[in-house]
Amino acid sequence: GNxxxxxxGPVTLSEEAFLTINCTYTATGYPSxxxxxxxxxxxxxxxxxxxxxxxxxxNKGFEATYRKETTSFHLEKGSVQVSDSAVYFCALxxxxxxxxxxFGTGTRLTIIP
Amino acid sequence: EPEVTQTxxxxxxxxxxxxxxxxxxxxxxxxxxxxxxxxxxxxEFLVSFYNNEISEKSEIFDDQFSVERPDxxxxxLKIRSTKLEDSAMYFCASSGTGRGQPQHFGDGxxxxxx
Numbered sequence: 001g002n003x004x005x006x007x008x009g010p011v012t013l014s015e016e017a018f019l020t021i022n023c024t025y026t027a028t029g030y031p032s033x034x035x036x037x038x039x040x041x042x043x044x045x046x047x048x049x050x051x052x053x054x055x056x057x058x059n060k061g062f063e064a065t066y067r068k069e070t071t072s073f074h075l076e077k078g079s080v081q082v083s084d085s086a087v088y089f090c091a092l093x094x095x096x097x098x099x100x101x102x103f104g105t106g107t108r109l110t111i112i113p
Numbered sequence: 114e115p116e117v118t119q120t121x122x123x124x125x126x127x128x129x130x131x132x133x134x135x136x137x138x139x140x141x142x143x144x145x146x147x148x149x150x151x152x153x154x155x156x157e158f159l160v161s162f163y164n165n166e167i168s169e170k171s172e173i174f175d176d177q178f179s180v181e182r183p184d185x186x187x188x189x190l191k192i193r194s195t196k197l198e199d200s201a202m203y204f205c206a207s208s209g210t211g212r213g214q215p216q217h218f219g220d221g222x223x224x225x226x227x
Contacts, residue, residue, distance in 0.1 A: 032213035043119075043204060043220035044156070051213035089156065095212055099144055100158040100169060 002027045006090050006104030013080055013111055021075040021107045023064075023090035032093040033057075033066055033073040034101070039086045047075075047088070082111045119205050119219035126195055127227055134190045134222045136205030145188045146206040146216060147180065149173070156204070162188065192224075200226045 007022040025031065035047040035057070048057030053068035062077045073090060090104040118137045126132045138145050147159040160170045162180055179191045188207075192199055202223050206216040 034215060036218070044206075044218040046215045046217065049213070049215050091156075093213065093216075099161050099163075099208070100146070100171075101148075101156075101206075101216055102158070103156040105155045 002102045004104035010108040016079045019077040019080045023073045025092050034091045036089045037086045080111050085111045117219035123223045125225045132192050136188045138207030142207035144208045147190045148204045149201040151201045195226045
C-alpha cells in the first residue's frame with residue numbers, strides 16, 4: 001500500500017537558517033504529492049503540491065521537487081522566519097481512483113529569534 | 114478564497130452518547146472526506162464520499178460511524194455511541210474533480226469524550 005515517511009521532529013532552527021524537511025514515499029503508479037502546514041490551534045492548510053515527476057511546487061518561499069528516481073519530495077526554505085513555526089505534513093494522493101490522502105507523521109518546526 | 118467550515122470547534126460528550134460533527138464543504142467541490150488526528154499522532158483517513166455515497170472507508174470507520182449529506186451544503190459525521198478512544202481532532206475536507214486536485218481542509222472539531 002501507499003506510505004509516506006517523514007523526517008522525525010521536532011526541528012529547532014534559528015531565524016534566517018536554511019530548512020530541509022525530508023519526505024520519501026512508497027506508491028504504485030504516479031501519485032500526486034503535497035505539503036500541508038498546521039499552525040498552532042488551526043487546521044491543515046495546503047502549502048504546495050506537485051503532480052508529476054520533476055515538478056517543483058512552491059509557495060511562501062517554500063519549495064519541493066517531485067523526484068521519482070529517489071521517491072522523494074523534500075521541503076526546503078532558504079531563510080526561515082519565526083512565523084514559519086508549525087507542524088508540516090507530507091502527503092500523497094494516489095491516481096488509481098483512490099482519493100484518500102496518505103499522510104506522513106508530521107514534523108514540528110520551531111524557529112527561534 | 115472559499116473555505117471549508119466546521120462546527121462546532123470543540124465538542125465535549127459523555128461516553129456512549131451520540132455526536133454529530135458538521136461541515137460545509139467548498140460549494141463547487143464534489144468529493145468530501147473525513148479524517149481524524151489523535152493528539153500527537155498522524156492524520157488518518159476515515160471516509161470519502163462522492164455522488165451521495167461512500168466511495169471508500171478505512172478500518173477505523175466501523176458501524177458506529179456514518180456520514181450524510183442532508184442537503185446541498187452540509188456534510189456530517191455521526192458517531193452513534195462514542196468511546197473514550199474516539200477523542201481526537203476531526204477534519205473535514207473537500208476537493209474538486211480532476212487528477213491531483215488538492216483537498217482543502219477545515220479547521221477541525223476537537224472531540225473530547227469523558
